Amino acid sequence: xxxxxxxxxxxxxxxxxxxxxxxxxxxxxxxxxxxxxxxxxxxxxxxxxxxxxxxxxxxxxxxxxxxxxxxxxxxxxxxxxxxxxxxxxxxxxxx
Amino acid sequence: xxxxxxxxxxxxxxxxxxxxxxxxxxxxxxxxxxxxxxxxxxxxxxxxxxxxxxxxxxxxxxxxxxxxxxxxxxxxxxxxxxxxxxxxxxxxxxx
Numbered sequence: 001x002x003x004x005x006x007x008x009x010x011x012x013x014x015x016x017x018x019x020x021x022x023x024x025x026x027x028x029x030x031x032x033x034x035x036x037x038x039x040x041x042x043x044x045x046x047x048x049x050x051x052x053x054x055x056x057x058x059x060x061x062x063x064x065x066x067x068x069x070x071x072x073x074x075x076x077x078x079x080x081x082x083x084x085x086x087x088x089x090x091x092x093x094x095x
Numbered sequence: 096x097x098x099x100x101x102x103x104x105x106x107x108x109x110x111x112x113x114x115x116x117x118x119x120x121x122x123x124x125x126x127x128x129x130x131x132x133x134x135x136x137x138x139x140x141x142x143x144x145x146x147x148x149x150x151x152x153x154x155x156x157x158x159x160x161x162x163x164x165x166x167x168x169x170x171x172x173x174x175x176x177x178x179x180x181x182x183x184x185x186x187x188x189x190x
Contacts, residue, residue: 041188094118
């Protein structure tokens with residue numbers, strides 16, 4: 001299992017658009033064959049900061065996810081609404 | 096429910112000690128009354144980088160967690176093994 005934690009920081013005047021764009025990715029991602037779970041969160045004391053906490057069956061499933069049409073479209077639109085490049089990191093369970 | 100994602104970056108020569116110290120927190124934290132889940136991960140392409148992905152029933156449970164003896168001891172020892180201050184952020188579920 002691969003854990004992915006992605007951090008996405010919205011421009012201050014694009015929080016609603018970022019929230020909507022990220023929300024729109026949840027259902028299509030959960031429908032991917034290699035996706036175990038995918039949840040979107042917003043930081044409590046800084047609404048510009050979002051994380052997705054994700055589980056995929058393996059690295060190939062993460063690669064496939066990043067190559068889907070819905071993610072490609074989101075990444076293409078990201079510079080309009082995000083204050084920084086998305087940080088998408090892969091982790092393995094220690095305990 | 097409060098989601099907590101904590102990022103902990105080890106000194107390059109303290110990865111084993113950091114992994115052991117963080118691993119030792121897992122069982123006592125899971126035993127806390129307000130803890131729903133607590134998992135420790137290590138980044139696949141940078142072993143100095145750890146995250147904990149946590150769920151607590153509410154903010155008071157997170158506050159209680161941060162006040163426990165096991166966390167206080169870990170935070171006191173952190174400067175010896177970590178390259179940066181722990182980043183402990185609270186999130187709410189969007190979707």
